[in-house]
Amino acid sequence: MLIQDIIIKKRDKKELAKEEISWFIKGYSNGDIPDYQAAALLMAIFLNDMNLDELAALTDEMLHSGTVVDLSNVEGAKIDKHSTGGVGDKISIPLAPIVASCGVSVPMVSGRGLGHTGGTLDKLESIPGFNVNLPISKFRQLVGEIGVCLIGQTKDLAPADKKIYALRDATGTVPSIPLIASSIMSKKLAEGIDGLVLDVKVGTGAFMTTLEKATQLAQTLVGIGKKAGKNTAAFLTRMDDPLGKAVGNSCEIIESIEILKGRGPDDIKELTLTLAAQMLHLGSRAKSLEAGRKLAQEAINSGKALEKFEEIIIKQDGDPKVLEDYSRMPGAKHSIEIKAAENGWIREIDSTEIGMAGVLLGAGRKKVSDNIDPGVGMEILKKSGDKVAKGETLVILNYNQDKDLETAVARIKNAYKIGDRTEAKPLVYKVIQ
């Protein structure tokens, strides 16, 4: 085979054969195919798309470029959840212990925050001692022992995806639905799961800002999952407002613990139960979504889910006392209130701006090598549809150093659109199975 022929085929909008895709991924992974030829092919894929057969082959080859976790030691179903990322999206943290406490295993490999969205790993690291850098052997062992483990991407999982992602970042080929979908799915399928629930975010704080694009991504993700023989379902959920009230790291762990204690904001509770129900159903622990939801709610009510989270923290070397004493996590020295400039209703919040305000103060990263400040965070007191009076507090911003404070405050203020009353949008737009 000649890489030029493969590039020319895709350049001319033709379908690539499974063997051609496989040969490309192998050749690029081992360095036989240079970056410049891979870059030309990626741009051709970006502009001319790939169909589901091509994507299934691409994903399969990327996932087999490294270790595929063997969870045959774990009895019962192994189901994971993946979110395309939003602001205040801490759902994985209460969700994993709820589902695991109901008897469906959750082998979860998460990411770090980048850009305006937070990352599950960064949030978990607010818990003193919590170790997300466990080797695959330990991951397997913990999923077997307690039914759940939360770790970060290791270099063994889908290394071809890592190499391709770096090249995409440098060549303007990131926001491509086929390339995004195969990247997500190759990493998830490498976890050794039986099924996957996807939370595809849509709105001002999501990478996909329109329902149309998000639907396309969700369909592609579910299509790849099915082709790989996995039970896959995708929820299209609203990411206009930040999820819950807490945006940051320590504060999002606190909000997650509150959910496990049966408290916390309604939207977080609702989305957590919806996704838990789907995972329990896919994992055959619940005959219906209703039954799954009931099971999940019971796990919260009985304290089983909170106990499971305690178990996770202990097994992953964290300090379980945080569950009762939130002050054991890093906090912020100062706080400032951002107030409404006029009377009216909150019509919209640009969550990307909220997220970026947090990044400016250290809650997130501008580039991969940045350190984060886990104590920095926001309390979102007013959300879309809420009535506000001039001078009423919209957001409490907790911070440690005032570099960029003014810009951050201005961005939060600008993120709020106050005006006439509008109709509330649903939390879940649709489900794709």
Added chain:
Amino acid sequence: MLIQDIIIKKRDKKELAKEEISWFIKGYSNGDIPDYQAAALLMAIFLNDMNLDELAALTDEMLHSGTVVDLSNVEGAKIDKHSTGGVGDKISIPLAPIVASCGVSVPMVSGRGLGHTGGTLDKLESIPGFNVNLPISKFRQLVGEIGVCLIGQTKDLAPADKKIYALRDATGTVPSIPLIASSIMSKKLAEGIDGLVLDVKVGTGAFMTTLEKATQLAQTLVGIGKKAGKNTAAFLTRMDDPLGKAVGNSCEIIESIEILKGRGPDDIKELTLTLAAQMLHLGSRAKSLEAGRKLAQEAINSGKALEKFEEIIIKQDGDPKVLEDYSRMPGAKHSIEIKAAENGWIREIDSTEIGMAGVLLGAGRKKVSDNIDPGVGMEILKKSGDKVAKGETLVILNYNQDKDLETAVARIKNAYKIGDRTEAKPLVYKVIQ
């Protein structure tokens, strides 16, 4: 500026600014921009095109990446001709001395054969001693002294084009009209010319096989030329049959000398006079094309043109005795006649196949590093529209070694389509100015 932003702009079908194009070419030339980012941009250009403003900027930057020949020492107009390449296309060889002998200077930088088409430089090198590798200083001097010089591309002329061409070859981005046009024009404009006549070939032996594509290329070339302030005209000419009767190297020099002696095949004579007329007109030596044609014809009749060719040969270290004694050039030891398999009329000749048959026997190159055998060649006895009887000779193939002989013979046979009589196509389809 960020190269990613430029890639993304072109990826999203937006127009690049002159400054962005200039910054890219400079950065890529000096190695600041790596191949993989250039490759992604080239594929985006290939798929999303460039408008004339962008192309003018690209060409200008590529031509200024190296030496722009200063021909201010040469009085009068400096006009060159460029052909997009065909089979048996030796027009430059009689054309340059004809035009120069009429008082318009011809600073001509030519190419070598690659693929099925021959190259002017290879043909000239059939003349013992003829040196096409002169430095720019000598090129300037000869154009000043005798009004003409025929050399090869040097590393000083448009080096950015050379680097980009190599990358295009490796990344499936060669057959792109904007990229072809800017590549041709950057090299031609670096010659220090005032005007340019383009011979854009269309047909079975050309890179552009349809009139539509060729017209698009011709318009783009002329557009770039005009934007650069040069008198530019393009002829769309038929390249279904080989031009003339000779296909090879020595034999094409012989045919060219015959033209200068007032003999030779009609199609070569006609195209040479047509292009000469245009060059003399662009160079202000003839008020009209008719007057230009008359001037050119007189230069042949009087022997002035042949004398000019003798002068060229002498000044470029060649053996001028070849003009009277063709046997001083390399020849072939063997010959074989390829005969018609049936009665009828020649409906079509696939000239790419004719060219490739020559390449197989050493008349051309499969790859840049191949050596050629100047003595190998073909005499094309029958062309489109000719009547043939079964057993009549179509082509005489002159060769030196019989490796691949059978394949070459089969390809020539297959190139001929014999059947019912068809209408002859014109030699010149149209002129774009």
